[in-house]
Amino acid sequence: MTPFGRIVICGAGLIGGSFSLALKAKGLVREVVGIGRTHSSLERAQALGIIDVIATDWATALDGAELVLLAMPVGQMAAVMQAMAPHLGPDTLVTDAGSTKRDVIEAIYTHFKSHLEQIVPAHPIAGAEKSGPEAARADLYVSRKIVLTPLPENRPESVARVREAWAATGGQLHDMSPQEHDRVFGAVSHLPHLLAFALVHEIAERANAEQLFGFAASGFRDFTRIASSHPEMWRDICVANRHALLAELDTYLTELAWIRALLSQGDGDSLEKLFCEARDARDAWLAGKFDS
Amino acid sequence: MTPFGRIVICGAGLIGGSFSLALKAKGLVREVVGIGRTHSSLERAQALGIIDVIATDWATALDGAELVLLAMPVGQMAAVMQAMAPHLGPDTLVTDAGSTKRDVIEAIYTHFKSHLEQIVPAHPIAGAEKSGPEAARADLYVSRKIVLTPLPENRPESVARVREAWAATGGQLHDMSPQEHDRVFGAVSHLPHLLAFALVHEIAERANAEQLFGFAASGFRDFTRIASSHPEMWRDICVANRHALLAELDTYLTELAWIRALLSQGDGDSLEKLFCEARDARDAWLAGKFDS
Structure with a gap:
């Protein structure tokens, strides 16, 4: 070139x-x-x-x-x-x-x-x-x-x-298209950032935050890695893409409501099926099944 | 010994x-x-x-x-x-x-x-x-x-x-104490696992799952690492600790409801403050501030 x-x-x-x-x-x-x-x-x-x-x-x-x-x-x-x-x-x-x-x-x-x-x-x-x-x-x-x-x-x-x-x-x-872009990244990027910020913030506000962080391990570290991201940049992204992000958050809240019901019923079979499907999908993704 | x-x-x-x-x-x-x-x-x-x-x-x-x-x-x-x-x-x-x-x-x-x-x-x-x-x-x-x-x-x-x-x-x-143990790990381990399984499962169920996974990047990979965990083990943990876990999930849902309100109001200042507090807490944790 x-x-x-x-x-x-x-x-x-x-x-x-x-x-x-x-x-x-x-x-x-x-x-x-x-x-x-x-x-x-x-x-x-x-x-x-x-x-x-x-x-x-x-x-x-x-x-x-x-x-x-x-x-x-x-x-x-x-x-x-x-x-x-x-x-x-x-x-x-x-x-x-x-x-x-x-x-x-x-x-x-x-x-x-x-x-x-x-x-x-x-x-x-x-x-x-x-x-x-x-x-x-x-x-x-x-x-x-x-x-x-x-x-x-x-x-x-x-x-x-x-x-x-x-x-x-x-x-x-x-x-x-810009619309497609904002929906896709709302789902796989913006929402996970919001969820990670939310979890760390919620724990940091507790009276026993010190104890909780003291026993947090590698799973917590990786889950929350994106909560160390640039606050201003993520403020701008969340505000700019708030309509798509709200739709994603609501879809996720529906999923959590369903999981909450499974938990309160002690429905281990359905939880295991959900965890299996999630693990299999993630492993397929890591193996490159969804590469374009 | x-x-x-x-x-x-x-x-x-x-x-x-x-x-x-x-x-x-x-x-x-x-x-x-x-x-x-x-x-x-x-x-x-x-x-x-x-x-x-x-x-x-x-x-x-x-x-x-x-x-x-x-x-x-x-x-x-x-x-x-x-x-x-x-x-x-x-x-x-x-x-x-x-x-x-x-x-x-x-x-x-x-x-x-x-x-x-x-x-x-x-x-x-x-x-x-x-x-x-x-x-x-x-x-x-x-x-x-x-x-x-x-x-x-x-x-x-x-x-x-x-x-x-x-x-x-x-x-x-x-x-x-066993009670303290189950509350602490409900917050910093069991809940993040549940949230990660939920996100991957919810995306995997969509009609455009292939496109979504195709554009998921390193933030998504780390956030969902624990969704590749052993489904049976996590079924057992979730069922065994469901009372503490439900309490943690509800606390988190309250945090998300608050964040949802900030988003729908386009309240960038409050979102940035929340993101800053989360980042600072996480960075302090990584720096060993909460080590016992």
Whole structure:
């Protein structure tokens, strides 16, 4: 592929930083500009070789830029787009790494009305409970799924070029509609995060929290790993995707109500059947049965 | 410590097998007898050096035995105790590895009435989603917590000797009442298992399960690791501890109802505060703040 000249990363943390490092490792970018709300974070990203220069305003950042990656928590998307829009030329492509897509696309239609052909939304599935530039790595996206939700207004060449950039990180590209994206990740990502935060929070509030944590073991540790995730990022995801997430939560609550009934009846046979089906499904998943 | 002559392991899988391997590795036992309901499993345990001989009846197994470890799923405890009791001499100590304690102790009072001084209940906190003799290892219990719930009727020398055996595995011993044990593990172990089984089961039942599993990533993998646990063992735990577990489930459902309200109101500030508190509590736990 043709290397990029200048690209801009807004939010040079785990997600944006790893995108930059992946392209740099393959010699596919000449210069990476970092921009974001926290100057100290950009300075650390620069010291780590994630970005080459720091921009403090969008006019400077976008000057001659071929591609912009928006890699902030989704709650900041609208404000950043509004700030960018007056300085965005017709030849600069924009993609994002937002964990939700319907709200990001709403913001695109609001703030980038006259640029719809060059904005190609994306979501790399590579979260981690660590965040910040120190967590970024060139191989973060290798073999990870990257979902693209192109807009009907996108120029085919814009989509192809953005696709090339994401593919260069080593990820596997998948197209979805934004609605489908938000429902799928509501179920397999956002809901589990909410459930893990809820359990840790509920235990931490108890009078005997110290004793309870004292006897928590490896099962608890893994179950709650995602409760060490970035609170602001997950606030934004939950609020942005709250309609799909509420539907998922309600489905799960129905499942729990059924399990509660089995428990209170002491119905061991039905519980064992449920546990078997869950274990078998999970083991089939781990064995790659559902890989696309 | 004085080595044991003959010990009996009932259920030579992960838990019983690791106990045997730990004592053998330190030269603290002369002969290990295996007994259990599945002969093929005992044969594999013998081939792996976990047990030395296989007994097919309790009279033979208990002949000259100094210590018996009951390491089956808790649902089998009562039936095994009933079969053992007529052959149990006054000099054979008994301990168990049951994940719940109130029900095991009820079975002890029912079937071992005339042996209460020599039965010392225990629970090593060393579950894993793997089971069977192949999963057993000599170091499974190193630095793991092992809870003892001695009976008021226990002879002090019985407790001291059983304590020695468990301590020899490398675990850290803690005493608790059976009620306290079942409440604590209902909260930090049994409930998370139930929640993980529930989520995987609920997703596996959907028409688009294949798509959902196809996009599930590392967060989902860790959150649901314990849903690959032994279904029968977890059926028994859930049924045995259902009163404490129902109370824990209801507390959790109250937390979810509150979070549901925050979500439907789009109250990002309260969600972020909750996520922060959960993350901080978990990080403090990982940092060892709650170690006893």
